[in-house]
Amino acid sequence: MNLFEAVLTRRSIREFSDTPPEKTLIDEIIDAARWTPSWGNTQPWNVTVVRGETLRRFKEESTRLAMSGAPSEPDVSMPEKWPSRCLERYRDVGRRTLSSLSIARDDREGRNAFYLRMAELFGAPVLVVVSIEKELSLEYAMLDAGAFIQTLCLLAHEKGVGSCIMAAAVRYPGLMRELFNISQNERIVAGVALGYTDRENPVNTFERVRVEKDEIVRWVD
Ligand SMILES: Cc1cc2nc3c(=O)[nH]c(=O)nc-3n(C[C@H](O)[C@H](O)[C@H](O)COP(=O)(O)O)c2cc1C
Structure with a gap:
């Protein structure tokens, strides 16, 4: 797969198969992602890879919190x-996304079921949590973390591993700190769900869109 193909065919995966990718494969992907550029080569990203029993507990607790209506308190706030x-x-x-799963707009139960599936990370067997130290300037460190995450997702894609960058995965940072041993001094930026794509599921094949080039590009000669 060349780079153009990787960029054009990567998509967010929202239903994974149970089979976990090998630890060595995830390790290889993260090892290569270290070569992401960053401001002044600061490499501010910290990476926590969660699998197995700890991930199972995290999904269970996240689902419980989501069902209880606990307010989401991410370290990086959602825009108002x-x-x-x-x-x-x-x-x-x-x-x-919802219509690919035949969930109608007014189907409250269907929507809630989807949001709970999101709390379960769409069944992903691996969660990569990216965090940055709180004393860093947020703007540049976030840019660097974003670049790291994109590199990670593209490398994973090349290796046949699907991904979904998930703000929803970091709604409850307190739970993450407790289960994953992430320090109070770190800001949890995002989670990346990783695993093999469930190719049968229509949520992984609906048509995606982007704005036209002319809407975003300004050439100045
Ligand atoms: C910072 C960030 C947070 C995201 N959070 C979620 C999320 O919580 N749940 C989800 O289903 N998708 C999430 N996404 C995926 C976006 O919806 C997706 O990237 C966008 O719709 C473009 O689609 P594509 O990735 O399939 O090209 C997130 C993406 C980014 C970059």
């Missing part, structure tokens, strides 16, 4: 106000 064009795109991917 978005430009309307961004909000529309956010809503659009939500609609596409």
Whole structure:
């Protein structure tokens, strides 16, 4: 797979098979992702790989918290106000995801079941948690962490491992600190669910969209 193909065919996977990728494979992917560029080569990312019994407990507790209606308290807050064009795109991917699973807009039960499946990380057998130290300047460290995550997802894709970057995975950082031994001095940025793609599931094949080039590019000669 060349790089263009990798970039164009990677997609967020929202249902995984039970088979876990080998530890050595995940290790190889993370090893290569270390070569992500960062501001001043600061390499601010810390990576926690969670599998097995600890991941099972995390999914169980996250589901319990989600069902209890516990407020989500991520270390990186969700935006309160978005430009309307961004909000529309956010809503659009939500609609596409639910409709691929034949969940109607007014089907509250169906939607709740989907959100609970999200708390279970869509069945992913591996969760990679990326965190940065709190004393870092947030803007650049977040940019670096984002670049690291993208490299990780592309490398995983090349190795046949599906991924989903998940803000929803880090809704309860207190639970993560407790189960994964992540320090109070670190800001938990995002989780990346990893595993083999369930190819039969329509949630992994619906059509994705991007805005046209002309809407985002300004050439100045
Ligand atoms: C920072 C970040 C957080 C995300 N959080 C979630 C999430 O919590 N749940 C989810 O289903 N998808 C999540 N996504 C996936 C996006 O919805 C997805 O990248 C976007 O719709 C583009 O689709 P694609 O990745 O399939 O190309 C997240 C992506 C990013 C970059």
